Amino acid sequence: RKEVEQDPGPFNVPEGATVAFNCTYSNSASQSFFWYRQDCRKEPKLLMSVYSSGNEDGRFTAQLNRASQYISLLIRDSKLSDSATYLCVVLSSYKLIFGSGTRLLVRP
Amino acid sequence: GEEVAQTPKHLVRGEGQKAKLYCAPIKGHSYVFWYQQVLKNEFKFLISFQNENVFDETGMPKERFSAKCLPNSPCSLEIQATKLEDSAVYFCASSQSGDLAYGYTFGSGTRLTVV
Numbered sequence: 001r002k003e004v005e006q007d008p009g010p011f012n013v014p015e016g017a018t019v020a021f022n023c024t025y026s027n028s029a030s031q032s033f034f035w036y037r038q039d040c041r042k043e044p045k046l047l048m049s050v051y052s053s054g055n056e057d058g059r060f061t062a063q064l065n066r067a068s069q070y071i072s073l074l075i076r077d078s079k080l081s082d083s084a085t086y087l088c089v090v091l092s093s094y095k096l097i098f099g100s101g102t103r104l105l106v107r108p
Numbered sequence: 109g110e111e112v113a114q115t116p117k118h119l120v121r122g123e124g125q126k127a128k129l130y131c132a133p134i135k136g137h138s139y140v141f142w143y144q145q146v147l148k149n150e151f152k153f154l155i156s157f158q159n160e161n162v163f164d165e166t167g168m169p170k171e172r173f174s175a176k177c178l179p180n181s182p183c184s185l186e187i188q189a190t191k192l193e194d195s196a197v198y199f200c201a202s203s204q205s206g207d208l209a210y211g212y213t214f215g216s217g218t219r220l221t222v223v
Contacts, residue, residue: 008149041145041197043214085149095141095164096201096212098151 003027006088006099014107017078021102023071023088032091033064035073037084038101044087047073078106110134112202112215113182120221121190129218130182133202139163140183141203141212142175146196154198157183190222 006023013019025033033050048055050062050071061074071088083106088099113132121127133140142154153167157177168175172190177183187194197217 038149041217043199043216044151045214046212087149087151093164095153095156096143096151097153098143098149101149 001026002100003092003097004088004090004099006102008100008102010103010105012105012107013078015078015080017106018074018076019078019104020075021073021086021088021104023073023099025069025071025088025090025097027090027092027097028066028069030090030092030097033071034089034091034096035060035062035071036087036089036098038087039084044089044098047086075104078104080106080108082106112200112213114198114200114215114218115182116218117216118219118221120223123191123222124189127187127190127194127220127222129185129198129200129220131185131200131202131215132182133200134213137202137204137213139203139205140177141201142183142185143199143201144196145199145217146193151199154185187220190220192222195220195222 035047036044037047038044050064052064054063059076063072085101087101090097115130140157144152155165155168156163172188175185199217201212201214203212
C-alpha cells in the first residue's frame with residue numbers, strides 16, 4: 001500500500017465549477033501536510049499547508065482529519081489556469097512523501 | 109541565489125554510460141534533497157543531506173547511485189552504468205531545516221533520458 005494515496009483523475013470540469021480532491025495517508029506519525037501543484041512536469045510548487053482547523057486561501061480550502069488520516073482540497077470558481085496536477089504531500093521522518101497526483105482539466 | 113539551480117536541464121545517455129547531475133542549493137539552506145519522478149507522477153525520495161553529511165539515504169539504489177554535497181561546490185547525483193528505467197526527471201530541493209516543508213524550494217529538475 002502506498003503511503004499517500006490519491007485518485008489520479010483526470011477531473012474534467014467547466015470554468016466556474018467547484019471541485020474537490022481527496023487524499024489518505026497511512027503513517028499516523030506524519031508531521032505536516034501540504035498540497036503542491038505541478039504543471040507539465042515542471043517543479044512542484046507549494047499551494048498551501050493543511051491544518052486540522054482547516055485553512056483557506058482565496059478560492060482554495062484545505063482540510064485535515066487526523067483521526068481518519070484524510071486530507072482534502074476544495075477549489076471554488078475554477079479557472080482555466082487551475083489546470084494542473086495537484087499533489088498531496090506528507091512530511092514524515094524529515095522527508096516529503098508525495099501522492100501520485102490528481103490531474104485537473106478546466107475547460108472553457 | 110534565491111533559487112535552486114539544477115544542471116543540466118536535459119541529459120541523454122546510452123545504456124551503460126555514466127550520468128552526473130548537479131544541484132546548487134539556495135545560499136544558507138543546509139538541507140538538500142533529491143527526488144526522482146518517473147512517468148505517472150511517482151515521486152521517489154532518493155537521499156537527503158545536512159550540509160555535507162548524508163542525512164537519510166533510505167531511497168538510494170545501492171548499486172549504481174551515489175551522491176555528494178561538498179563544501180563550496182554544487183551537490184551532485186551520479187548514476188553509474190545507466191539503465192533504461194533510470195529515465196526520469198530528477199528534482200533537487202533545499203531547505204533551511206529538515207522539518208518544515210514550506211521551506212523546501214525545488215529546482216526545475218534535470219530530465220534524464222537513457223536510450
